[in-house]
Amino acid sequence: MPSPEEVCRRVLERITPGQAERERVLALAEGIMARLRSLLAEEGLEADVRLEGSLAKDTWLSGEADVDIFVRFRPDVPKRFFKERFLALARRAAEGLKQVERYAEHPYLECLADRVRVNIVPCYAVRPGEWLSATDRTPYHTDFVRSHLDERLKGEVRLLKKFMKGIGTYGAELRVGGFSGYLCELLVLYYGGFLEALRGALKWRKGIVVDISGYYGGREDEARELFRHHLIVVDPVDPGRNTAASVSLEKMCLFMAAAREFLARPREVFFFPPELPVKSDAELAEQIASRGTSLLAIRTRVAGLPPDVLWGQVRRTLRALRGTLKNEGFRVLRMGAWSDEVEECVLIFELESSRLPPVVKHVGPPVWVEEHVERFLAKQMANPALVCGPYIEGDRWVALVRRRWPDAKELLRARLSEGGGRQVGVAPLLAQRVQEYFQVLEGAELISLCRELEGFREWLVEFLVGRPRWLAPAR
Structure with missing residues (x-):
């Protein structure tokens, strides 16, 4: 059986984007961003157009690129602007691509270009802690991760993301209830690598606190009281936010179980699960x-x-x-x-x-509990579904009643x-x-x-x- 390190080396070769793929995806992103900047200038709108997400951090997986383009507006721009004017500008910038309007806290545009998903998202340019919308944190997340990841750790993040996808725990959306890409990045930074994160997860218990910035150092119980969640990963950009809030207990435990199994029996199936046979x-x-x-x-x-x-x-x-x-x-x-x-x-x-059987036994109180006996007997004697009884069995009143359903x-x-x-x-x-x-x-x-x-x-x-x-x- 190969070692975990050998399996990781083989997997990393398969999931790291090559030069041609990088150039193609980045050219797509830069083209849309340039058109957006031009359209915003034509409209006289001040905004900062930025590339965010895994592409900006270079933690994306080969064949699975997402282009996340964020447009940061001044805080005095009303939210209704995002729906009334921003979506129209985004549509023009992504003209020729398949487009779908999506809604989270506010509307954004999702596009598809040759199997690459492009998201064009509005947010506010605010200082940390003065958030006006959930997406305002994203540029700070990108800057934090980029400033802490070296080339080796980028590969380690890719391994953790692919592992999460392979075992079905990747994705913060409600349908999955799993780990976001940013959460994977923080876990790799905290533990120092992919295998280290797996070994660290084996020690998790309900209420574990992972605090990469040490904000709650010595005050972990305070974090538990604040977040009240089985997995707490403090956001280094916003210490009042649990980055793991989306992770269900089931997905946390599934990750822990898969980590234990991989370390004991390392195989590529964790990263590339086989298709189940189609049944007639x-x-x-x-x-x-x-x-x-x-x-x-x-x-x-x-x-x-x-x-x-x-x-x-x-x-x-x-x-x-x-x-x-x-x-x-x-x-x-x-x-x-x-x-x-x-x-x-x-x-x-x-x-x-x-x-179920058409008749069910209802066991009542002991004969000496007078108050409860009176209620039980009155209820059962008036029950049109009564089949047999009430009668005494052992020390209790009992009735046989026909089920309604x-x-x-x-x-x-x-x-x-x-x-x-x-x-x-x-x-x-x-x-x-x-x-x-x-x-x-x-x-x-x-x-x-x-x-x-x-x-x-x-x-x-x-x-x-x-x-x-x-x-x-x-x-």
Whole structure:
């Protein structure tokens, strides 16, 4: 088995951009930036056009370049300007490229040029600590990282980013709940390298504080009290911000587990996970039927919801519907969601069984707890669903009651038909969509979604497997 260092050397050769690729991507960026500066000058607007992100810091991966162009305006420019005039200028600067308007705290333009994504983002030129928007920190992040990274550490950052992507923990967006590129850079700077960061992560526990600038030195409990998060990485540019706030506990632990496995069994699969075999309709139907569990899917349409808004609504809705199922006696083993982030969304619940016995035993209080006994007997004697009892079993009153919802599919269909499920906790924006259209499917019925929704088949195959692709079968 090769050493971790040998694997890293091989991977680094594959992910470091060559000279021709660098020149092509930088020429694209410089061309758009020059047009932006010219258009701003024509309009008489004062602004600083800067290249930011991994391209500016030289930590980007070959074949995965993102061009982040930030336009810094004076603080007195109203935010409505970004929507009313800035987007039009950005569109003209990126003329000829495929363009999509995106919305975060304020609007920005995303473009695609020969598989290179270009983001043109407005922000304010303010002093540290006087932030008017979240993007105002980005130029300071770029300057901080550039001033601390040498050539070796740039390669170490590339390794950590590719590792994070390979194991599924890269990306601060809500859909992923993982590590941002800037967070990867800070971890490499703090620990001194990729392998060092992996070894450092093995010691993490809930509430770990990583403070590269030492702002909370000797006051780590103060940082824990301020941020109240399982992973705290203090932003050296803004010590009141946790750079790891987006990282879910699950993704933190997934990274820790993958780090341990890589250090013990180093392989390139952590960086370049193999594609799962595509399964036919018949193979998928057989796999679903042979599991011995019940799969339920809710399909709805989500046009008009920005991705981060969508995934926030999806997470909230998954938790609410899991609670609805559990309250009626169903045991939820797993849940997940898929979306093309444009039109379609599917929520999945895997249950021990979607059907329960029609009658359930309700165990009441001991016979000597008089107050509780009176309430139990009054409730059960007036219950139209009472099948048997109340009677005494051991020292307690007991009743057998007919379930209202022995079928999980019918339960979900009924709840979602009532105002889109709002009364059981479906998130409001998603409830509006559900009210307009939804389907509840079970078992082999999910195969129809594989035929209709591009990308869902691959997601479903991975969901059914469940196991990380890097987990070695032979231990």
